[in-house]
Ligand SMILES: Nc1ncnc2c1ncn2[C@@H]1O[C@H](COP(=O)(O)OP(=O)(O)O)[C@@H](O)[C@H]1O
């Protein structure tokens with residue numbers, strides 16, 4: 001197995017203090033390898049979102065270490081973490097991922113703009129990923145003129161366009177009906193198979209869990225099972 | 230793209246933004262109009278006061294204003310006049326000399342301020358010539374002629390064509406005596422002037438008072454009060470080079486200046502209130518729009534936008550909105566003010582009060598850069614500076630907390 005993209009060692013997160021302290025993560029040891037297509041399941045409050053936030057450099061652990069693509073997050077300041085997210089990590093959230101006043105193509109271009117990519121190249125790359133996520137012809141629509149499923153596809157396109165090391169999706173299908181949710185999973189599975197993009201998907205949707213090649217279960221802030229198939 | 234995003238963000242809430250723009254535009258329209266009208270009225274007051282006799286500005290010997298002794302003179306005024314007329318905004322200049330003396334008609338005699346003026350030039354600076362009610366103004370051909378204020382002529386019981394005897398002391402201490410013919414009587418409406426001023430040709434004055442070519446005052450005429458105010462630094466420098474002083478309108482008419490200053494302070498309070506109210510209403514609206522977008526900012530932070538970039542975008546939004554609102558206000562304000570600069574504004578019932586001050590009953594606003602841009606500029610600048618508040622709020626956001634909002 002090649003070097004992992006993500007390593008978590010003893011990752012602990014405690015919210016609050018004293019009697020009110022919540023141990024959202026209680027020492028998580030976990031690796032993700034390039035090309036993983038993993039789902040992360042578990043009851044509500046088990047720590048899925050908290051763990052994804054740690055892996056995504058959105059939050060810092062109370063104890064333990066996280067490394068992404070060889071970068072130890074503990075050693076990095078806010079600005080470096082921000083740059084790491086911009087270049088190495090793609091995010092798809094449950095809803096309201098997009099900037100409402102920008103069209104689909106502009107939403108995708110936006111992250112390239114943040115990377116100071118030349119304008120002509122931005123447009124070219126954005127149009128190409130939108131085609132890959134099946135939104136050819138929708139480039140100029142604003143989010144409000146698209147269905148929930150289409151909006152999530154734009155979010156996937158935006159996550160992909162920077163060619164990140166890993167894409168993290170927290171409940172990406174939670175606001176979609178079963179048809180759209182299945183289509184979105186198909187899309188991510190396809191992108192994983194065709195382009196080798198690493199996905200970690202937090203979910204409590206059983207139909208989503210079935211699609212992954214690696215399945216993690218969480219309980220009370222710990223990984224309770226890790227199965228590959 | 231951030232610029233375009235900021236602009237589009239403003240229009241997310243079209244109704245709210247339109248209301249903000251209308252509010253700001255209305256306030257800045259008011260500011261433009263009120264300032265232009267108020268200062269325009271001041272200009273009218275100043276220029277009508279000044280035009281009566283003083284002129285828009287004067288060169289005088291040092292100390293002459295406070296203690297007008299005949300010995301304090303401008304010995305060689307020709308070069309000064311020529312240089313002054315070169316200065317932008319200055320349209321004409323004329324020489325004057327002042328002597329104090331007794332005017333007598335038989336047994337009757339009254340003290341008077343005898344002013345030697347240059348007929349033909351004087352009327353470019355002061356309006357007394359146009360206020361001649363009986364007889365005529367002085368002309369360049371006049372020699373032993375005199376024009377008196379209406380009160381002075383009445384006190385002396387003089388009629389047109391009568392002889393009047395002048396007695397005073399000349400520059401060299403000799404007795405200045407002359408006999409002049411009354412050719413005209415003026416009425417400015419200002420009792421002080423009408424009871425004391427007598428005007429005679431400068432040439433004759435020079436001989437009578439043994440001035441030997443020297444004068445006391447170089448009086449200036451200008452395109453407008455703002456024009457002469459702009460030229461003031463140059464005029465002062467010129468005066469200094471000739472060892473003289475330059476007196477502006479406020480120094481020539483301290484009473485008018487005091488009245489204007491008082492009025493200005495009161496109205497300044499009103500302007501400041503208006504600006505503060507507008508700024509805080511707009512700031513509140515904009516701050517709301519930032520709070521509402523906290524979750525969205527969380528997503529932007531998550532995907533790698535820096536807090537400073539988001540903060541600058543928000544700041545830009547505020548500046549765009551205030552520039553836009555005030556821009557509209559300035560254009561509309563200028564249009565409205567422009568209309569009234571043509572037709573003027575008159576206040577019914579005020580005519581008599583104004584006339585006492587030598588003022589016309591119809592007032593005209595006048596626009597200058599300062600009057601048009603001052604108020605709206607203060608609004609934009611205040612919003613620009615206070616944009617630090619939402620900016621700092623954005624800087625304090627973290628992606629997780631913001632997305633949880
Ligand atoms: N910001 C926070 N402050 C306090 N407690 C939190 C915070 N975020 C999460 N938690 C708590 O941490 C635990 C794990 O939450 P989360 O990771 O969101 O679970 P999941 O995504 O699996 O539903 C929960 O008990 C939750 O209440």
Ligand SMILES: [Mg+2]
Pocket residue numbers: 048049050
């Ligand atoms: Mg969750």
